[in-house]
Ligand SMILES: NC(=O)c1ccc[n+]([C@@H]2O[C@H](COP(=O)([O-])OP(=O)(O)OC[C@H]3O[C@@H](n4cnc5c(N)ncnc54)[C@H](O)[C@@H]3O)[C@@H](O)[C@H]2O)c1
């Protein structure tokens with residue numbers, strides 16, 4: 198259990214403990230990727246429904262990667278309870294103990310237990326927040342990489358699977374064999390058409406094992422699309438200490454997030470679902486306009502803020518977002534290049550939406566980390582920024598501000614900041630990124646070297662409409678630094 202016995206300061210605000218009997222819940226949802234976001238978002242919506250007595254469904258979390266052992270230990274020690282702290286820009290934070298996760302399985306300990314949990318008839322939904330990189334797709338084509346050596350080895354071996362693909366597909370195989378209807382696979386990752394991407398990739402993996410099973414998945418498994426939104430930074434030691442000090446809760450891994458939340462979900466659940474709409478979820482037929490809006494404004498906006506922000510010396514997102522010129526640059530990117538590529542979004546005033554994004558970025562209490570925005574750029578730039586570039590170019594419109602985002606990444610990947618301090622590049626292809634970026638500096642510099650990474654950028658290097666503004670910004674970053682470059686961009 199989480200320990201609620203620490204002495205409470207007199208000023209402590211009350212915290213909302215679960216009001217429902219957790220022993221009576223059904224583990225109908227199995228979730229892969231129990232990180233900060235899942236615990237701030239999907240698990241929170243379910244907790245809302247449980248408090249209102251509107252469902253008896255609960256979540257069994259799964260960790261598939263070795264580093265999830267830490268989450269396993271915390272969840273086991275705390276009976277899967279944890280504290281969620283929602284921080285508005287002004288006013289009092291809201292503290293909830295979330296009870297909707299009732300079990301946690303760690304696949305490296307016992308893959309068969311995870312497979313059997315999903316194969317169990319009680320499981321109706323398998324959901325995912327395994328990051329953009331978790332889908333094993335080619336950055337340029339968006340296709341599943343069937344040559345990934347780990348997956349090739351996994352599918353040609355009789356050993357129990359390790360990957361999320363192997364585990365889920367084996368569970369689906371067992372359900373088919375046992376005559377049990379398949380569960381719905383619900384991706385909640387920031388990927389355009391996340392349901393379609395999940396459908397394509399899980400089917401492609403299954404094909405590597407058994408083409409007939411792949412066809413059965415195509416014909417029978419539902420993969421709803423969704424747009425998910427709630428800024429959730431990585432939990433820090435300061436967060437843990439503040440929750441104990443202010444609220445008397447000792448929690449090994451609480452979650453801190455903004456007070457905003459949004460979930461737009463396609464209604465595609467053959468085995469049923471909780472009545473999410475009663476918890477504030479927008480259940481719609483077509484998620485695409487919402488996804489485009491969110492990925493190309495918020496997430497690409499984060500990319501615009503991240504590398505320039507870091508190079509400008511900011512380490513917290515709100516500090517970067519409160520830099521007037523940097524905020525103007527981010528807004529100009531959104532207005533001039535992100536917005537023209539969107540579809541009309543039902544019920545949304547885009548100007549108000551963009552205003553609200555900049556306010557959310559500037560929320561000083563969330564204390565989101567600039568380095569979190571700069572993580573895994575090789576997975577994020579192709580999904581958030583390059584689609585805008587390609588759509589703008591195809592329509593004959595300008596890409597100056599989006600090209601600047603890529604140039605800021607190229608400069609960031611040189612891995613030395615403007616004070617000569619090392620930058621830690623956290624990316625699954627960090628060495629490759631650094632190698633390409635290193636070629637753009639020095640006496641025999643190839644200024645376009647970063648773009649020669651065709652696996653990331655395809656043939657973008659051949660389009661002068663992109664390379665000209667890109668080079669202008671990269672040169673300015675080298676010559677004058679980030680702040681002067683941003684000033685020039687917003688001129
Ligand atoms: N943090 C946010 O603000 C936020 C908001 C909206 C959506 N999201 C989505 O949620 C994802 C996770 O964000 P987070 O903040 O929870 O990150 P996190 O680092 O806290 O958790 C990520 C989880 O995904 C798992 N994972 C990563 N790669 C995997 C793989 N290949 N196979 C299986 N599991 C894998 C990790 O082990 C971990 O459990 C993001 O990438 C994004 O798609 C995050």
Ligand SMILES: O=P(O)(O)OC[C@@H](O)[C@@H](O)[C@H](O)[C@H](O)CO
Nearest residue numbers: 387425426427428429496499570
């Ligand atoms: O988590 P990622 O990789 O999808 O992207 C980084 C941030 O842009 C993202 O986490 C946002 O904070 C989030 O999408 C807000 O809903």
